[in-house]
Amino acid sequence: MKRVTAIDITRGLVMVIMALDHVRDLLHTSALTQNPTDLATTTPAIFMTRWITHLCAPTFVFLSGTSAYLSLRKQQVANGDDQSARRFLLKRGLVLILLELTVVNFAFWFDIHFQSLMLQVIYAIGGGLVILSLLAKLPVTWVGIIGLVIMVGHNILQLVPSFTNPTAKLVWALLFRTDFFPFSPHFAMLAGYPLIPWLGIMLVGFASGQLMERPADQRKPLLLRIGLGALLLFILLRFLNGYGDPAPWSIQNTGLLTALSFINVTKYPPSLLYALLMLGLMLLFLSVVDGKDNAFTRWLTVYGKVPMFYYILHWYLVHLSMIGMSLLQGYSLADLPSGPLNFGRPANAGVSLSGVYLVWLGLVLLLYPLCKWYGKYKTAHPELGWLRYI
Incomplete structure (x- = not known):
């Protein structure tokens, strides 16, 4: 089965965008004190810098489902049985969870005490x-x-009141609702991505794999129509201001702020309107780049073919950039704060938004030759089974 390059291109785009949000999180002067989507305190530039990165997580999750479907189909065509492919999905899922708990979380905090x-x-x-x-x-x-x-129904769970039992509250957060748990002065956990709402996006992506099996001239118009349909449904439901997102939009002091309020949808956990808007935009982009072969799409493909490698490496580079920024601004390593959910950035350290964009572009360009090398190495060594997991 021929590889669908549009998936790699789209994944590459959101990986590049993703790094912008993480650079902003760790280096922007106001990142420690300002919610970038709070219209009472943000600016349009800061809002859009954060908002555009909302595309990333649902695209990753959706395309993970699509890739899983295509992998299963490849096994069925080759061997007449997808059991080994399903076992691989299980093992890959467990490996990703292990990486999240260890390698990725160390990249977040640089804390050997976890x-x-x-x-x-x-x-x-x-x-x-x-x-x-x-x-x-x-x-x-x-x-x-x-x-x-x-996807459609999980917003009803907003009506479920918070649990008082600590175990029930923890299980609910792992499955359904973003929550923070300060277990002790020396350990805290943030359940930022509850499993079930994101699972809905993955399962829809899996079912959409059937669409990606079709020839490009057939799937392109379908991707376009489905993407436009999702965006139109978003506009209708958002205008009604009823079901689909816990944060209604409202008239603001200016037309621009009102428009930002309209698209200011909830990511934690992903609301129905958030999913419709972001996945609709993703499908439109898939339609546009499907079958395209030019310098830009080839550049994005380099990143999109090695998503886990890029994800892990970019977090370490972003965190090292934050430390380097702090040292250049006169702080010492002893000045870097520590503790639960602390990235280690001094309170007054930081760069402007334009500085954030410069660091972001530099990191993305630095990662290009590394991703290109790893992609070639991975292709050249199919006998190394562990490479399939990173």
Whole structure:
């Protein structure tokens, strides 16, 4: 089965964008004190710098499901059996969870004592693949229906009151609701990506794999129509200001701020309107780049073919950049704060938004030759099974 390069191109785009958000998180002067999507305190430039990166997580999760489907189909065509492929999904999911708890979290905090634990997109993808390895036995249409039911219906769970029992509250956060747990003065956990809402996106991506099997001239118009349909449904539901997002939009002091309020949808956990908007834009981009072969798409493909390698490496580079920035601004290593959920940045350290963009571009360009080398190495050594996991 021929590789669908549009998937690599789209994944490469959101990986490049993703690094912008993480550079802003760790280096921007106001990142420690300002919510970039709070219209009462933010600016349009800061808002859009954060908002555009909302594309990343749902695209990663959706395309992880799509890639899982294509992998299963490849095994079915080659061997007449997808059981080994489902076992691989299970093992890959478990490996991703392990990487999230160790290598990735160390990149977040640079803390050998692991006083902090943050469960983010790798946890959501890993847990989703574990569940998908079981659900993949079902007809693909059923898997897609389950995903749609989760996407459409999980916002009802907003009505469930917070649990007082610590164990119930923890389980609920791991599965359904973003929550913070300061277990002690020396250990805290943020369940940022509850599993089930993101699973819905992955299952819909899995079912959409059938679409990606079609020839490009057939799938391009379908991707376009489905993407436009998702965006139109978003506009309708958002205008009604009823179901689909816990944060309604409102009229602001200016037309621009009102427009920003309209698109200011909820990511934690991903609301129905968030999913419709971001996945709709993703599908439009997939349609545009499908079949395209030029310098830009080839550049993005280099990143998109090695997503886990890029993800891990970029976090270490971003964190090292933050430390380097702090040292250049006169702080010493002893001045870097520590403790649960502390990136280690001095309170008054930071660069402007334009500085954030310069560092981001520099890191992305630095990662290009590394990703290109790793992609070639991975292709040249199919006998090294562990390379399939990174």
